[in-house]
Amino acid sequence: MGNLVAIVGRPNVGKSTLFNRLTQSRQAIVNDEAGTTRDRQYGKTEWSGHEFSVVDTGGWVVNSDDIFEEEIRKQVMIAIDEADVILFVVDVVNGVTDLDMEVASILRRTKVPVILVANKTDNHNLQYNAAEFYSLGLGDPYCISALSGSGTGDLLDLVVGKFKNEPEELLDDDIPRFAVVGRPNAGKSSIVNAFIGEDRNIVTEIAGTTRDSIYTRYDKFGFDFYLVDTAGIRKKNKVVEDLEFYSVMRSIRAIENSDVCILMLDATRGIESQDLNIFSLIQKNQKGLVVVVNKWDLVEDKTAKVMKTFEDAVRTRFAPFTDFPIVFASALTKQRIFKVLEMAKEVYHNRTTRIPTARLNEEMLPLIEAYPPPSNKGKYIKIKYCTQLPNTRVPSFVFFANLPQYVKEPYKRFLENKMRERWSLRGTPINIFIRQK
Numbered sequence: 001m002g003n004l005v006a007i008v009g010r011p012n013v014g015k016s017t018l019f020n021r022l023t024q025s026r027q028a029i030v031n032d033e034a035g036t037t038r039d040r041q042y043g044k045t046e047w048s049g050h051e052f053s054v055v056d057t058g059g060w061v062v063n064s065d066d067i068f069e070e071e072i073r074k075q076v077m078i079a080i081d082e083a084d085v086i087l088f089v090v091d092v093v094n095g096v097t098d099l100d101m102e103v104a105s106i107l108r109r110t111k112v113p114v115i116l117v118a119n120k121t122d123n124h125n126l127q128y129n130a131a132e133f134y135s136l137g138l139g140d141p142y143c144i145s146a147l148s149g150s151g152t153g154d155l156l157d158l159v160v161g162k163f164k165n166e167p168e169e170l171l172d173d174d175i176p177r178f179a180v181v182g183r184p185n186a187g188k189s190s191i192v193n194a195f196i197g198e199d200r201n202i203v204t205e206i207a208g209t210t211r212d213s214i215y216t217r218y219d220k221f222g223f224d225f226y227l228v229d230t231a232g233i234r235k236k237n238k239v240v241e242d243l244e245f246y247s248v249m250r251s252i253r254a255i256e257n258s259d260v261c262i263l264m265l266d267a268t269r270g271i272e273s274q275d276l277n278i279f280s281l282i283q284k285n286q287k288g289l290v291v292v293v294n295k296w297d298l299v300e301d302k303t304a305k306v307m308k309t310f311e312d313a314v315r316t317r318f319a320p321f322t323d324f325p326i327v328f329a330s331a332l333t334k335q336r337i338f339k340v341l342e343m344a345k346e347v348y349h350n351r352t353t354r355i356p357t358a359r360l361n362e363e364m365l366p367l368i369e370a371y372p373p374p375s376n377k378g379k380y381i382k383i384k385y386c387t388q389l390p391n392t393r394v395p396s397f398v399f400f401a402n403l404p405q406y407v408k409e410p411y412k413r414f415l416e417n418k419m420r421e422r423w424s425l426r427g428t429p430i431n432i433f434i435r436q437k
């Protein structure tokens, strides 16, 4: 199970600089595709064989200069609830401030491992300043310079050393994992309850781990899958629910541990930044997607035209990824809730699609010949062969070219669209790589 590291601290101590340090190299590899917008707050990284996620709590504050103490306090509480390790960043140049003490007093009460990071230790002399951070009562301050990178390697060793080695849950790998995600009040608990109903026999809690399991098995009406994090959906923290940061933090674990995400939107509201943030997390993790426009019972005008308008709006906001199912449903009246599950099942299968190499070349090569990549400085670009990579998380394809560096994003998108027209890849991301022949 993936670990989650949260970076907390008052503004300007260097949280975002540290976040970039910890995630950058990896980001460059993962984000081969078009740039994603919300890179600052959530990233994935790897260190000595541990893959984990990093969240910069400061990234959620629009204007760092007038953050209220109260908001930082809430963010720290959310971080404690969700993270496996907390990096509490302080600034050796400025020393201890009231806000640092406030944050420290919350962190002292948690069981989650906290690492006190004394940032901006750009030279040895500054190390002596760090001694004053002992007064925070969180043990040894760990001196780094996020700007130069000094000390960050050792810090990462320390971080991964704090991860708990929990046994893997005994899950059947052939059974899909669905996560219901969305912002507060979109109807997540309602739809999960609608699936489960009063019939306790439909779900089984998975035993065998130290932490409360985040999976329940659902096996009825021709469906068999794990619901991820349903306990998390039931347990609500009303105090902080209004914070955008909260709904995103709550979604990370569920998304990371799923195959397909059921993203709940509220039909009575437009698509807002929270929806986009959660969508972005799904994309970054390359999960399958089914969008549910919930509370459809509340929409008076249910004509095909209105549906189409709604659908177009959703696809426009989520572009360039637009090939996913959208279901207009009501968790309250249970209208089309099984359709949601059918779609999730279909997306799961699409995510495991295998296209035989011969078929792939038969279909794609004539097309490429008819519409070749644009030549570059008079040099012709030829693609002679393509194949699907084995054992990947999502369908991934390699196209071999004489000059791969000149095959640009728009052409890759063209290939992707053509593949989506030919094979059932709805709801799943795919990867297209161009390599040297």
Ligand code: GDP
Pocket: 009, 010, 011, 012, 013, 014, 015, 016, 017, 018, 058, 064, 119, 120, 121, 122, 144, 145, 146, 147, 148
């Ligand atoms: P945040 O508000 O906590 O996310 O802080 P930022 O990462 O935006 O950093 C605030 C300022 O401190 C920026 O001007 C950074 O360049 C600077 N900064 C961050 N880390 C270091 C460091 O290790 N040394 C020095 N000298 N400056 C740093």
Ligand code: GDP
Pocket: 182, 183, 184, 185, 186, 187, 188, 189, 190, 191, 233, 294, 295, 296, 297, 298, 329, 330, 331, 332, 333
């Ligand atoms: P969550 O925060 O995403 O888990 O949302 P809840 O399931 O708690 O639902 C929030 C509110 O919306 C509750 O008052 C629900 O009764 C209501 N609600 C959820 N789904 C529907 C729906 O399909 N139609 C209507 N009319 N109300 C709904």
